[in-house]
Each structure stands twice: as C-alpha cells, then as structure tokens.
Amino acid sequence: MIQNASLPPQFDDAFRARLLELFCWRRDVRRFRGDPLPPRTLERLIEVACLAPSVGLSQPWRFVIVEDARRRQAVLDNFESCNAEALNTYGGDLSVRYAALKLAGLREAPCHLAVFADRQTGTGHGLGRRTMPEMAEYSTVAAVFSLWLAARAEGIGMGWVSILEPVAITAALDLPADWRFIGYFCLGYPQMENDSPELERLGWEQRRPAADSILRR
Amino acid sequence: MIQNASLPPQFDDAFRARLLELFCWRRDVRRFRGDPLPPRTLERLIEVACLAPSVGLSQPWRFVIVEDARRRQAVLDNFESCNAEALNTYGGDLSVRYAALKLAGLREAPCHLAVFADRQTGTGHGLGRRTMPEMAEYSTVAAVFSLWLAARAEGIGMGWVSILEPVAITAALDLPADWRFIGYFCLGYPQMENDSPELERLGWEQRRPAADSILRR
Numbered sequence: 001m002i003q004n005a006s007l008p009p010q011f012d013d014a015f016r017a018r019l020l021e022l023f024c025w026r027r028d029v030r031r032f033r034g035d036p037l038p039p040r041t042l043e044r045l046i047e048v049a050c051l052a053p054s055v056g057l058s059q060p061w062r063f064v065i066v067e068d069a070r071r072r073q074a075v076l077d078n079f080e081s082c083n084a085e086a087l088n089t090y091g092g093d094l095s096v097r098y099a100a101l102k103l104a105g106l107r108e109a110p111c112h113l114a115v116f117a118d119r120q121t122g123t124g125h126g127l128g129r130r131t132m133p134e135m136a137e138y139s140t141v142a143a144v145f146s147l148w149l150a151a152r153a154e155g156i157g158m159g160w161v162s163i164l165e166p167v168a169i170t171a172a173l174d175l176p177a178d179w180r181f182i183g184y185f186c187l188g189y190p191q192m193e194n195d196s197p198e199l200e201r202l203g204w205e206q207r208r209p210a211a212d213s214i215l216r217r
Numbered sequence: 218m219i220q221n222a223s224l225p226p227q228f229d230d231a232f233r234a235r236l237l238e239l240f241c242w243r244r245d246v247r248r249f250r251g252d253p254l255p256p257r258t259l260e261r262l263i264e265v266a267c268l269a270p271s272v273g274l275s276q277p278w279r280f281v282i283v284e285d286a287r288r289r290q291a292v293l294d295n296f297e298s299c300n301a302e303a304l305n306t307y308g309g310d311l312s313v314r315y316a317a318l319k320l321a322g323l324r325e326a327p328c329h330l331a332v333f334a335d336r337q338t339g340t341g342h343g344l345g346r347r348t349m350p351e352m353a354e355y356s357t358v359a360a361v362f363s364l365w366l367a368a369r370a371e372g373i374g375m376g377w378v379s380i381l382e383p384v385a386i387t388a389a390l391d392l393p394a395d396w397r398f399i400g401y402f403c404l405g406y407p408q409m410e411n412d413s414p415e416l417e418r419l420g421w422e423q424r425r426p427a428a429d430s431i432l433r434r
Contacts, residue, residue: 008410009238011370019236019370021226023268023363043431050427051240052362055379057414057422064432071434086347094342103345114434124422125311128320128379130303134354135379138399141358145269146240149366153228153236162272162349173434182355193225197274205274205341210264215281217288217331217390 022153024195029157030105032188037156042111042187048150052143055135056127060119061143064173066112074172075114075164075184076106082163097204104161109186114169115144116179140182157190239370241412246374247322249405254373259328259404265367269360272352273344277336278360281390283329291389292331292381292401293323299380314421321378326403331386332361333396357399374407 046063054060066072083103090098106112117140119133129135148158166181199205263280271277283289300320307315323329334357336350346352365375383398416422 006412008412009235009242011235011239011372015232015235016367016370018226018228018232019239019367020265022228022236023265023367025226026268026270028270043427046431047427048237048240050424050430051243053243053245053365053377053414055377057416057424059425059430061430062432063430064434066434068434082348086344089343089347098344101344123425124416126306127303127315127318127416127421130306130380131299131382132379132398137351138354138358141355142362145359145362148270150233150236150240153233155228160270160272162345162352163347165348175432175434181349183349195223195225197270199274199341199344204344207267207274208276208340210260210267213267213276213278213280214260214263215279215392217281217283217285217392 022149025193026149026152027157027194027197029159029190030102030198031191032105032108032110032157032186033191034108034110035189036110037188041156042113045147045150049143049147052139052146054124054139055129056124058121058124058129058136058139060117060121060136061140062116062118062179064114064116064175066114066173071172072112075112075169078164078168078172079104079106079161082165086163101202101204103163105159105186106161109159109188111187113185113187114173115140115182115185116175117182118179120178137180137182144182144185151187155189156187159186161186239366242410243366243369244374244407244411244414246376246407247319247415248408249322249325249327249374249403250408251325251327252406253327254405258373259330262364262367266360266364269356269363271341271356272346273341275338275341275346275353275356277334277338277353278357279333279335279396281331281333281392283331283390288389289329292329292386295381295385295389296321296323296378299382303380318419318421320380322376322403323378326376326405328404330402330404331390332357332399332402333392334399335396337395354397354399361399361402368404372406373404376403378403
C-alpha cells in the first residue's frame with residue numbers, strides 16, 4: 001500500500017459544530033437576488049463536486065453550464081408546463097396550497113446548471129455497476145450535494161428543479177439521449193436565509209423524527 | 218414569509234478550508250479496525266443524514282441497521298457471488314487487477330447499514346416526483362452522503378458496497394419489495410487515512426480534471 005505523504009487532518013469539535021450548522025442552514029433556494037456570482041465561481045464549485053465518491057472511480061458526472069437565453073427559456077417553458085400539469089393532480093385544499101408555492105427560481109437565478117450521469121462511460125471499467133447500473137446516477141448526486149454544501153459555505157444558494165421532463169431537457173440542451181438527467185440547478189445569492197425548509201414553513205409538509213426512518217434487522 | 222429567529226451562520230475562510238479538507242480526505246473505506254463505534258453513534262449520524270434535502274420534503278430515506286449475524290452473512294454471501302461473477306467479465310490484465318482489489322469491508326466493519334428509498338411514500342404529497350419519480354432515490358443519496366461526511370469528521374470511515382443484487386438484499390433483510398435499494402454501507406474506524414482513492418493508488422483508474430466533465434450550452 002502506497003502511503004500518502006500528507007498528514008491526515010484532525011477535525012475538532014468546533015469544526016463539527018460548524019459542519020452541523022452547514023447541514024442545518026443548507027436550503028433549497030427558490031428566491032434569488034439577481035446579482036451575478038464572481039467570475040469562475042461555478043467552475044471552482046464543480047472542482048469541489050469532482051472530489052465526491054464515484055462508483056469504480058467512474059466519474060460519470062457531466063456538468064452543463066446553461067447560458068444561452070433561448071435554452072434557458074426552453075427549460076422555463078418545460079417547467080411551467082409540468083408545473084401546471086402537477087397542479088391539476090391536486091384537489092381541494094392541496095390544490096390551493098400547491099398553487100401558492102414558489103417551486104423554482106429559474107427567472108431570477110444568475111447561474112443555471114444542468115447535471116447528467118453517463119452510465120455508458122468506460123472510465124472505471126464498469127466496476128461496481130454490473131448489478132447496480134444506477135450507481136452512476138447515485139455518484140453524480142453525491143457530486144451535486146458536495147457542490148451544494150461548498151456553495152452554501154460561501155453564502156451561495158442552490159435550488160434543485162425536478163418539475164421537468166428529462167427527455168425534453170436533454171433535447172433542449174442538445175445532449176446525448178442516453179445521458180441520465182439528474183437535475184437542473186439554479187445558483188445565486190439567496191434573498192433570505194433559513195434553517196427550516198420553506199415547504200415546512202408554508203405548511204406543505206412537516207419534518208419527521210429521524211427515529212421514524214430507522215429499522216433494525 | 219415567516220422569518221427564522223436564529224441568526225444565519227457566517228462561514229469563514231478557515232471553515233471553508235477545513236470543509237475542503239473533509240471532501241479531500243473522505244474516502245470509501247474497505248479496511249476497518251474491528252473496534253466498535255461508541256454507543257448511539259450510528260443513530261446520531263442518521264439524525265444528521267435526515268437534514269439532507271428531499272424532494273417535496275418527502276423524506277423517503279429508510280435506514281436499516283443490520284446486526285443479525287445470519288443476515289450479515291447472507292449479504293456477504295451475495296457480495297461474494299456477485300464479485301466472482303464480475304471477475305469473470307474481465308479478461309487479461311484487468312482480470313488480474315480486479316482480483317487483487319479489496320472491494321468491501323463486510324467481514325471486519327463493526328457497523329452495517331442498508332439504505333433504501335420509498336418511492337411510494339405519501340409524505341410530501343408527491344411534489345416534485347411526478348416527472349422524476351427517481352427523485353426519491355436521489356434525495357436518499359444526499360442523506361447518505363451527509364452521513365458519510367459527518368462520520369468522516371469524527372474519524373469514522375464508511376464504505377459503499379454496490380456489488381450486490383438489490384432484490385436479494387431486500388429479501389435477505391425482509392423489507393418491502395417496492396423499496397429501492399440504494400446501497401449497503403460498512404462503518405467503522407479506518408486502518409489508514411488517505412486523500413486519494415484506493416482505486417487510483419492501485420492503478421485501476423485515474424481521476425480526471427474537472428474541466429473534462431464541464432460542457433457549455
């Protein structure tokens with residue numbers, strides 16, 4: 001085994017307390033200020049994302065920085081269509097509550113990032129993907145979440161838009177049809193900060209105790 | 218909009234530097250010491266995992282702490298069978314290199330955790346999952362990765378085992394057949410620490426520059 005020359009870092013209680021604050025204050029942001037991020041910010045955050053674990057070191061993540069106004073408009077159109085269809089699936093009080101939610105910051109966010117996973121990549125020689133090909137997507141989500149945390153640590157908000165049709169978005173961005181669409185992300189400075197989800201504050205759903213999601217076998 | 222009473226934390230350069238170290242030194246660990254984690258550690262880490270974002274606040278993650286020796290053995294048996302089949306798919310030099318890899322720490326790790334996503338959960342009222350039902354799995358991966366980072370910040374290593382058949386693991390653990398198997402995780406104190414992937418050090422694959430995974434549209 002080759003030993004690394006650097007000494008492993010020792011994380012202390014103070015760091016762990018700040019890390020917990022980061023987890024608590026990381027939000028899905030849909031209300032952005034319009035001012036741009038500093039130059040090269042997104043590229044720098046993507047470098048952090050690439051430190052994420054990937055199955056067999058396959059690095060299947062594909063980051064698509066979307067700047068073209070017509071492509072952004074196509075994504076917004078798809079969101080609005082999907083969101084209108086989603087609204088139609090709710091009845092009564094849920095319908096009223098759904099209509100009042102702001103579910104994306106596509107119009108205001110200065111940065112748009114689409115993320116895909118390439119299941120077909122030869123990188124990693126298929127290791128760990130034979131029985132679970134979906135590991136390509138899962139690795140990519142770990143990269144996305146790394147980017148999200150690193151962004152929040154710089155005061156930058158991120159919002160995950162999933163009310164979209166993957167096939168339509170892949171086509172609108174002129175990308176290979178066999179890439180898996182993971183999500184469309186808005187980034188920018190948030191209008192406000194909070195340590196509770198907006199969906200909870202607006203009464204859509206409540207957070208459950210962690211114990212409710214634990215089983216023993 | 219309800220404003221939160223707590224003041225948002227201000228993260229500084231020192232914290233960001235430590236966070237970057239955490240991303241750099243988080244490893245997929247397959248070589249564990251045998252000593253147990255302190256009592257309640259896993260439960261505490263699961264509480265951190267539940268701070269992750271989830272689509273529509275659906276909290277679809279299901280954490281299964283596996284302690285029963287026969288169930289652990291069934292998982293190990295399935296891993297060994299899948300790993301032998303995977304080895305057969307490689308020829309020549311890759312076959313020799315694959316056989317030399319240690320791809321799981323199932324025998325040594327004191328803690329075993331299986332994680333599933335429940336696509337059918339009514340929590341969140343389906344918001345954000347209509348066009349992308351796979352968001353349940355993606356939310357669960359964000360929770361897994363939060364747990365992983367929080368563990369590493371305490372000096373605890375985690376390894377993701379994907380060389381398993383999801384249907385066999387779900388059955389071995391007597392869980393609902395419609396839950397999606399995300400991964401099987403070993404946790405414990407690592408025998409060594411490193412800031413580069415073992416698959417890279419052993420010559421299986423190399424890390425690529427982040428720029429290679431960036432496209433513009």
